Amino acid sequence: DGGITQSxxxxxxxxxQNVTLSCEQNLNHDAMYWYxxxxxxxxxxxxxxQIVNDFxxxxxxxxxxxxxxxxxxxxxxxxxxxxxxxAFYLCASxxxxxxxxxxxxxTFGAGSRLTVL
Amino acid sequence: AQTVTxxxxxxxxxxxxxxxxxxxxxxxxxxxxxxxxKQPPSRQMILVIRQEAYKQQNxxxxxxxxxFQKAAKSFSLKISDSQLGDTAMYFCAFMxxxxxxxxxxxxxxxxxxxxxxx
Numbered sequence: 172d173g174g175i176t177q178s179x180x181x182x183x184x185x186x187x188q189n190v191t192l193s194c195e196q197n198l199n200h201d202a203m204y205w206y207x208x209x210x211x212x213x214x215x216x217x218x219x220x221q222i223v224n225d226f227x228x229x230x231x232x233x234x235x236x237x238x239x240x241x242x243x244x245x246x247x248x249x250x251x252x253x254x255x256x257x258a259f260y261l262c263a264s265x266x267x268x269x270x271x272x273x274x275x276x277x278t279f280g281a282g283s284r285l286t287v288l
Numbered sequence: 289a290q291t292v293t294x295x296x297x298x299x300x301x302x303x304x305x306x307x308x309x310x311x312x313x314x315x316x317x318x319x320x321x322x323x324x325x326k327q328p329p330s331r332q333m334i335l336v337i338r339q340e341a342y343k344q345q346n347x348x349x350x351x352x353x354x355x356f357q358k359a360a361k362s363f364s365l366k367i368s369d370s371q372l373g374d375t376a377m378y379f380c381a382f383m384x385x386x387x388x389x390x391x392x393x394x395x396x397x398x399x400x401x402x403x404x405x406x
Contacts, residue, residue, distance in 0.1 A: 204394065211297070213379060213398040221392075229393070261333065263394075275321055275383060277394055279333035 173198045177262050177280035184249070184256065184287050192247045192283045194262035201266065203245040204277070207231060208259040217260075220245055249285060257287045290315045292382050294397035301370045302405050308355075309365045309400045311380030317341075320384035322356070322363045327399075328376040336378070339363065370404045377401050 175196045184190045194203065202221050206214040216229030220239040234253025239245055245264075249256045262280040291314045301307035313322070324336040339347045339356050346354050351371075355364045367374055380397040 202392070206396075211398060213294075214396040216393060216395075219393065259331065263333075275392070276323070276335050276338060277325075277333075277381075282331050 175262055175264055175278055175280035177260075177283050180281065180283060182283060182285045184285060186287060187251045189248055189250050190285065192249070192260055192262075192285070194245045194247065194280060195243055196245075196264045196278075196280075197243065198264060198266070198278060199242070200264035200278070201242070202264060203239070204263045204265075205229075205235075205237065205245070205247045206261045206263065208261060208282075214261065217247065256285055259284050290317075290382050290384055290393075290395050292380055292395050292397040294380055294400050296400045297398070298401045298403070300403045300405055301367075303370055303372060305370055306366060306368045307370055307402065309367075309378050309380075309402065311363045311365070311397055313361050313363065313380070313382050313395075315361070315382065315384055317384045320382060322354075323381040323383065323394075324352070324354070324363075324365045325379045325381060325396075326374075326376045327379065328373075333379075337365065367402075372404050372406060375402060375404045 178193045204219040205217040208214050215231050217235050218237040220226035223242050226237050226239050236248045260283045263277045265277050293312045320341045322339045326334045326336050337347050337349045337352050346356050351368045353366045377399045379399045382395045
């Protein structure tokens with residue numbers, strides 16, 4: 172079955188360490204997104220990528236980095252510069268072209284919970 | 289910049305009753321999409337319903353329907369015959385053009401936690 176796989180599901184990090192969250196999709200979707208979810212704040216956009224080798228900062232990109240070397244993969248690195256990284260992270264994708272078609276529904280992975288010790 | 293506002297942090301409804309969740313948004317665009325997503329305790333995000341801004345007819349999906357008021361920038365979700373499985377966090381989302389050719393963003397509200405009571 173097609174879908175989005177996020178790993179690991181739970182991750183613990185010591186302060187000062189970088190960690191990478193994996194996001195893989197087999198939906199042949201062009202666009203991929205990373206969101207951070209905190210209680211009472213909904214989903215906030217970290218980074219998004221419309222095509223391979225291109226990505227844009229979202230609203231809260233500071234302290235995060237991404238790459239898009241393959242269409243299927245969009246890993247997120249939480250760097251030591253992120254001051255409050257404990258959160259639930261969601262990866263999503265969509266087929267595009269967005270407007271005027273049925274391909275613009277976001278499909279989500281199951282999420283990754285990052286806790287800083 | 290586009291914003292999405294959900295003013296009801298928590299709501300509850302008796303099983304089999306009807307409940308309406310509110311959502312307002314702000315945009316200067318004329319062509320966009322609106323969505324309601326459900327996040328049950330498993331935290332898996334699931335699409336509930338979608339509305340195209342250029343369509344005047346309100347979208348419906350079984351027990352779920354929307355009241356889309358484009359001029360008022362309002363997009364409420366009505367759940368009829370509520371079931372225990374409807375207990376979840378519900379997010380309203382807006383999708384529109386970022387202004388850069390070929391790029392689109394999805395903006396989410398802060399969510400409404402719905403509890404269906406037996």
